[in-house]
Every structure is written in structure tokens, then in C-alpha cells.
Amino acid sequence: MNALLRRIAAEFGTPAVVVDLAKVERNIARVQAACDAAGVSIRPHIKTHKSPVFGKMQRDAGAKGITCQKIGEAEIFADAGFDDILISYNLLGEEKVGRLARVMQRATVTVAADNPTVVAGLPRAAELSGRTLDVVVECDTGRKRAGVETPAEAVALAKDIASRPGLTFAGFMLYPPENAWRETQAFLDAAMAGVRAAGLPEPRIVSSGGTPNLAGLGKIAGVTEHRAGTYIFNDRMMVACGAASLDDCALTVVATVVSRAAPERGILDAGSKTLTSDTGGLDGYGLILEHPEGRIAKLAEEHGFLDLSRCNERPQIGDVVRVIPNHVCVVVNMVDRLVATRGDDIVGEIPVAARGRIA
Amino acid sequence: MNALLRRIAAEFGTPAVVVDLAKVERNIARVQAACDAAGVSIRPHIKTHKSPVFGKMQRDAGAKGITCQKIGEAEIFADAGFDDILISYNLLGEEKVGRLARVMQRATVTVAADNPTVVAGLPRAAELSGRTLDVVVECDTGRKRAGVETPAEAVALAKDIASRPGLTFAGFMLYPPENAWRETQAFLDAAMAGVRAAGLPEPRIVSSGGTPNLAGLGKIAGVTEHRAGTYIFNDRMMVACGAASLDDCALTVVATVVSRAAPERGILDAGSKTLTSDTGGLDGYGLILEHPEGRIAKLAEEHGFLDLSRCNERPQIGDVVRVIPNHVCVVVNMVDRLVATRGDDIVGEIPVAARGRIA
Numbered sequence: 001m002n003a004l005l006r007r008i009a010a011e012f013g014t015p016a017v018v019v020d021l022a023k024v025e026r027n028i029a030r031v032q033a034a035c036d037a038a039g040v041s042i043r044p045h046i047k048t049h050k051s052p053v054f055g056k057m058q059r060d061a062g063a064k065g066i067t068c069q070k071i072g073e074a075e076i077f078a079d080a081g082f083d084d085i086l087i088s089y090n091l092l093g094e095e096k097v098g099r100l101a102r103v104m105q106r107a108t109v110t111v112a113a114d115n116p117t118v119v120a121g122l123p124r125a126a127e128l129s130g131r132t133l134d135v136v137v138e139c140d141t142g143r144k145r146a147g148v149e150t151p152a153e154a155v156a157l158a159k160d161i162a163s164r165p166g167l168t169f170a171g172f173m174l175y176p177p178e179n180a181w182r183e184t185q186a187f188l189d190a191a192m193a194g195v196r197a198a199g200l201p202e203p204r205i206v207s208s209g210g211t212p213n214l215a216g217l218g219k220i221a222g223v224t225e226h227r228a229g230t231y232i233f234n235d236r237m238m239v240a241c242g243a244a245s246l247d248d249c250a251l252t253v254v255a256t257v258v259s260r261a262a263p264e265r266g267i268l269d270a271g272s273k274t275l276t277s278d279t280g281g282l283d284g285y286g287l288i289l290e291h292p293e294g295r296i297a298k299l300a301e302e303h304g305f306l307d308l309s310r311c312n313e314r315p316q317i318g319d320v321v322r323v324i325p326n327h328v329c330v331v332v333n334m335v336d337r338l339v340a341t342r343g344d345d346i347v348g349e350i351p352v353a354a355r356g357r358i359a
Numbered sequence: 360m361n362a363l364l365r366r367i368a369a370e371f372g373t374p375a376v377v378v379d380l381a382k383v384e385r386n387i388a389r390v391q392a393a394c395d396a397a398g399v400s401i402r403p404h405i406k407t408h409k410s411p412v413f414g415k416m417q418r419d420a421g422a423k424g425i426t427c428q429k430i431g432e433a434e435i436f437a438d439a440g441f442d443d444i445l446i447s448y449n450l451l452g453e454e455k456v457g458r459l460a461r462v463m464q465r466a467t468v469t470v471a472a473d474n475p476t477v478v479a480g481l482p483r484a485a486e487l488s489g490r491t492l493d494v495v496v497e498c499d500t501g502r503k504r505a506g507v508e509t510p511a512e513a514v515a516l517a518k519d520i521a522s523r524p525g526l527t528f529a530g531f532m533l534y535p536p537e538n539a540w541r542e543t544q545a546f547l548d549a550a551m552a553g554v555r556a557a558g559l560p561e562p563r564i565v566s567s568g569g570t571p572n573l574a575g576l577g578k579i580a581g582v583t584e585h586r587a588g589t590y591i592f593n594d595r596m597m598v599a600c601g602a603a604s605l606d607d608c609a610l611t612v613v614a615t616v617v618s619r620a621a622p623e624r625g626i627l628d629a630g631s632k633t634l635t636s637d638t639g640g641l642d643g644y645g646l647i648l649e650h651p652e653g654r655i656a657k658l659a660e661e662h663g664f665l666d667l668s669r670c671n672e673r674p675q676i677g678d679v680v681r682v683i684p685n686h687v688c689v690v691v692n693m694v695d696r697l698v699a700t701r702g703d704d705i706v707g708e709i710p711v712a713a714r715g716r717i718a
Contacts, residue, residue: 013430013454013718047660069661071372089661090617090626092677095372114618117676145662146618146626258449259473259505267449267505273692274717277636301406301688302428302448302717303504317476318451329660333632334692336715355715356694358633358661359372 004344005254005320011346014256014320015270017331018339021347023250024057024232031214031231032061038218043067043086043207045229048329050354051338052080054232067209067227071099072357078107080353086110086207088138088173088227090118090146097121101128110205112173114138114146119160119167126166134170135161136205139191141184142177151187155194162200169195171203174220175227178212178241181219188222212243235328236287237280246287251338252322253286253331255304257315266315268296268304270323274334275299278327286323291315296323363703364613364679370705373615373679374629376690377698380706382609383416383591390573390590391420397577402426402445402566404588407688409713410697411439413591426568426586430458431716437466439712445469445566447497447532447586449477449505456480460487469493469564471532473505478519478526485525493529494520495564498550500543501536510546514553521559528554530562533579534586537571537600540578547581571602594687595646596639605646610697611681612645612690614663616674625674627655627663629682633693634658637686645682650674655682 008016035042041064046055055066055077065084068074074085085107091100103109104125113119113135126133137157140147148154154172162169172191176184188206195203208220209227211234217226230237233251234244253274259267268288275285277299285296285304291311298305304323308314315321325331332338333355340347367375394401400423405414414425414436424443427433433444444466450459462468463484472478472494485492496516499506507513513531521528531550535543547565554562567579568586570593576585589596592610593603612633618626627647634644636658644655644663650670657664663682667673674680684690691697692714699706 009452010454013452013458015717089628092615092617092628093368093372095369099372114620115676118617140620144621144624145659145664147620149620256451258451258477261473261499261506261508262503265503269448269451270717272635272637272689273715276631277638277689278631279636300504305504317474330631330636334715334717356632358374358629358693 004341005322007346008254008339009256009320012339014254015274016254016339017335018252018254018341019233019350020250021340021342023248024054027232027234027248027250028058028061031228032063034214034217035226036062040217040223041225043225043227044232045069045209045227046073046077046354048229048232049332050352051350052077052082052353053350055080055082058232064225070357070359071096071103072359073354074103074109075099076354076357078103083107086112086227088112090114092118092121097125098128100125104129104131104133110134110136110170112136112138113157113161114148116157116160119157119164123164123166132166132168134168136171136173136207137161138173139187141174141187142180143175145175147175151190151194154191155198158195158200159198169200171205171207173207175209176213181216185220188220192222211238212241215243230328233328236282236324236326240282246324249324251328251331252289252324254320254322257306257317257319257321260317264307264309266306266308268306269302270304271302272299273301274331275304275323275325276327276330276334278330280326282326286325289322289324291321363700364681366705367613367698368615368679371698373613374633375613375698376694377611377613377700378592378709379609380699380701382607383413386591386593386607386609387417387420390587391422393573393576394585395421399576399582400584402584402586403591404428404568404586405432405436405713407588407591408691409711410709411436411441411712412709414439414441417591423584429716429718430455430462431718432713433462433468434458435713435716437462442466445471445586447471449473451477451480456484457487459484463488463490463492469495469529471495471497472516472520473497473507475516475519478516478523482523482525491525491527493527495530495532495566496520497532498546500533500546501539502534504534506534510549510553513550514557517554517559518557528559530564530566532566534568535572540575544579547579551581570597571600574602589687592687595641595683595685599641605683608683610687610690611648611683613679613681616665616676616678616680619676623666623668625665625667627665628661629663630661631658632660633690634663634682634684635686635689635693637689639685641685645684648681648683650680
């Protein structure tokens, strides 16, 4: 077991969620350079790290603004001085609209909407804040999540936005399925033609998204910015889809083998309350770097069930190991603080300031 | 949409994790009465609620001590004045042992162990705290998680514990698979005979566990206490296995339908960062009380993908609904506060004080 893992266990206990800042900086720099080369701004999605500390690293490297999924995240980042915030989510109801207005008083905010009910509620935020609100139309080009399904609906919603007091139609938000360049281009072209034909102002923002889609930067003409979150840390899903190498994974869960009740199995002290039950379509609940043939076959809340049947060298009770989680964004959200390292040194702790800001 | 849901959404926003105290009290009273009737103490597992507020309700109803899974939980409850704490988990390493010693200075603690490596580390906690430490042997009677696999191993570990300075062998901890009464009884009888033959003191504690196993209270002769957590709130898994009715489910996630991009689908503002990806072997990620034929078919972090194809009445954008989660213990752990209601009234908020105490 290496000395750093021993020190982490002694100082913070296990499981601990640990981030290597050198890898973080390298991930940020690589994606920033790729976006610069493609002539597309990067607008990092802070849902992955939920921490102004990391947001500032991305901003200092050249990121243009940030993306938040929830108003609760935007509040934390506006408080920390972030000024250009896209909330990529339908905000609905008086409670949300009131909070939006208060964030608008201290930051420039753009929100996404995919339906007239949401749009109808937004003028109240402009009225309460005394500022106009930029709104982008969320478009679905195949993911079947949120987003209008046709260019005609996108144009109709753009007109609706433009007709409302205090709102400005600002453009389109896309989250294309992987490799759906052609379908997305066709949707975008038709929507752009529609808003031009309607005499609406030229869209300021055309936002694409997704860390896996960074591989296709520049493939959709007209895109001005890209939202990506996971690239800052990466995870087993990103390795599986080719968006990152194992060495690009900056975050690991440091955990201890606490039981070996039978030769072919063991228990890790990280369960679903640390690694989460997200599989991302992969086998098992994470990759143990020291025992890649071992499977985290099943989770209880605080137990990771190890299947060691295929391991030549099996871990002993007390061994401390590193796990690359399947999905890093949900793991960060389980803890209040990340342990920060740089190479072989422990640097300190970084608060996950917007952790659990679900509403 | 009912008035209470509208008030919750207006006051706290959605998603909100909401608990009905009247149902909580009823669940506590029912299980306490069942344990009293069976002559078995209840030692509630606080991993479900992670809140001294609920722990006190259980204690006031007659619970004998509490169960914690992690030392971080025990710290919170010892600070809140809980005095009889079983930590049902192998504690390993100097960091954990040091924290255990500090908890022992303010509460009576029993810990579980399933291997000699863990046992060898525990005398240091007794030494540091100046108190003896009761240790129970964790026994596996079929679940294949942690726990010694045979009565002979259990007896050997009991002798090991009894031979160590500062440690007292206190008994056995069981977590039987459902309906494994006979196997568990045979294991326990052999282990008890073994420790008696070895001249060890009579075990003070024989602890069984699991909310589904409450149905078999009294079926294992010699059991002195039962650890159960989920029964305080219940969830979709407990309904599925017959341990609770829908009406016994005290916790719901109150969420808003924020998108209806196509007739047969929609998006709920609760995703894997609220409901979690735990399926518990069930179809979908929760039961929508207002639309039981609707499926929460898939989750993204902040999106619940609704399949409404089988709904006669489909929810509209802006509708606020209640979701009974698959697994309540992991949902509580996602939030800092629960919204407390009683019938149709909002009572206040209850902090989830030990949330995220994974280490």
C-alpha cells in the first residue's frame, strides 16, 4: 500500500473522496485548449464539483461563465462572485422564481425553458429583480429528456419568450445524444431559419453539451459554447466511452478492506452512501486500481461486496485501495469535503459548497 | 393537487423530502409493541434517519439503545446524549480507533467485529478511553456480507476477544437473510454451546436485525434484541416485501412535473441526486402516489424520466406530486433537512444531523 493512501487513511479515515489537483489542472487545460482550437467557449457545468474553488480554476483557465442545473447551485456560485450563470433547467413556481430574481440582482443569469408554462412564470423574476432575463429554448435532438421536439416548437417558444415583458430570447440549448451531429445540425438550422424569418434578434447563445460530445467540438456549425461537467474529474463511464484515459481520472474513493469472511470475497468500507448505485451501464460499482480483476459486485449502504474470485493477489484486511467510481458527479454530492492532493502530497480539503442543493 | 403539497412547494421548493410525524409515531409504536410482545428489545438503526430528533422519539417509546453503522454517526448521537450505542461495523485503523476511544468517553459503546485483525486493534480504544469495550462477534448466517461463516470461527473469535486487555466478549450479532430462521438458530445454538464450553461469560447480547425480519420476532430462541432502521419511515421495498403497507410510508419526495415534451412522457424535478439509483430490485425509481400507473423509468442527476403511456390521467406541467422512494435510507442521506408535517400541517424542518458521515 502506498504511503499517500496510508496518510490519507490516518488523517481523514476511510472512505475518503480524494482529488489530485495536478490531474484536475491538466483536464481543465486540455479541454480549454480543445475549445479554443474549435472556436467554441467552454461553460463548465458545476454540477460535477459543486465548488467555487474548482469553478475559479476553470474560469482562470479561460472558461466563459458557468452552467448550473439548479437554482440552489446558482445561489452558491453567485455568492462566490460568479457573474455569468446559465441555469439549464425549467424553473417553475413562485418559490423558484423568487429565488431566481434574487440571484439576478447579483449576477447575470440566463435560463433555459422548454414549455410555455415555464416561460409564463419568468417575467415575474424580471419584474422582481428590475433586470431583463435572457432565456434560451431547450431543444431535444434525440435524448428524449427535456426540450422541445421540433424546430417549429422551438421557434414558437422563441416567439413566446420575445413577446413577454422583461424577457429576451437569447438562443438555443442543445444536449445532443452522442454522434447525433447530423440530426442536431438539421434541427438547429431549421430553428435558426425560423427565428430569422420571424424577425427575432440573432441568437447570442447556441449551447451544446456533454463531456463525451467534446470529441465532436466544431461538428455542429453555429454552436457558440459547450457545457461540460465530468471532464474536470472524469470517471469510469468516461473511460468506457473513450472520453478519458484511466490516468485522466482525478478523483478516487480511498477505501479500506474491512472484512474477508471467505477466500473469494471481501467487504470494502464504501457502499451506496459513498459510491452510489449508479452503474452507468457498467459491470460493478467502480474500478479498484490496485485490484482491477476484483469486482465491486454489489453494494449495501456502507458495504462494498468484493468478488475476488478472479484476483491473483487478493487484498488483505486493512488494505487501503483506490476506487474510480462509475459516475463522479453523484459521488462528489455525497460528501461535504473533498481531500485534495497533488502528486504524493496532501494539500488540504475543499468544501463541496453546493452539495445537496437539490431544490 | 392538494393544498398541503402546494404549501410545501411554495415554502421549501421542490424536490422536498417530507415526513409525516403522525405516521412516524404510529410506525414506532407498532414495532415497539411487537418487540415488547415478543420479549425482545428494539435497538433502532439510526442509519435510516440519521437524526437525534427521531432517535429520541424511538427512545421515548421504549427502545433500548441505538445502532450506528459508522463511527461518524456514533459521534453525532453521543454528542446528543445517547448513551447505549452499538456500532455494527468492523472499525479498523488508528484514525477509527482514536475516534472510538473519544466516543467511549461519553457513551457506553459496543462494537461488532468479524476478524482477528479488527479485534487486535480494539484494545487501543480501551486504553485511550480508560474504559472496557464490549465486543460482539458478527456472524453470517447466509447473507454473504460480513460476519464469520461458521460457529467454530465465532467461538474462536469470542475467545480472542476475551483474551485481549480492555475487551469483553459481549455476544453475537446476526443479520439473517429473510426466512432463514432454522439456519440461524442452528448457527447460534452451536456458537452458544461453544462459548459456554470454553468457559466464556454468558453472552449479554444476541442481536438480530432487519425490518423485514420483524415479522419473525421470537422465532430465533436466545435473541435479546433486534436492530431495525427502515420501519420508522418505510418505503417501496418494504411494501413490496410485505413489511409495510403504503399507508405506513411516512416519507415522500414532493416533486414537480417540469416538462412534458411529448404526450407519453414527462420530467420530474427529482433525479438520482434525490431519489438515488437504488432500485431494490423493483421496476422504476419510486411510486408516484397521484399517478401509480406512471413509471419513473430512468433518472439523470436532476431529471426523473416519466413514462406516462399507461396513465389515464396524465400530470400537467406544474403539478406537484408525492413519490414513495424505493429505498428511504439513502434518500434521507441526500438532504440536510427533512420537512416535517402532521396530517395537513407543516410542522417545521428536522436536521439530518449525521448525513454524509461516511467515515
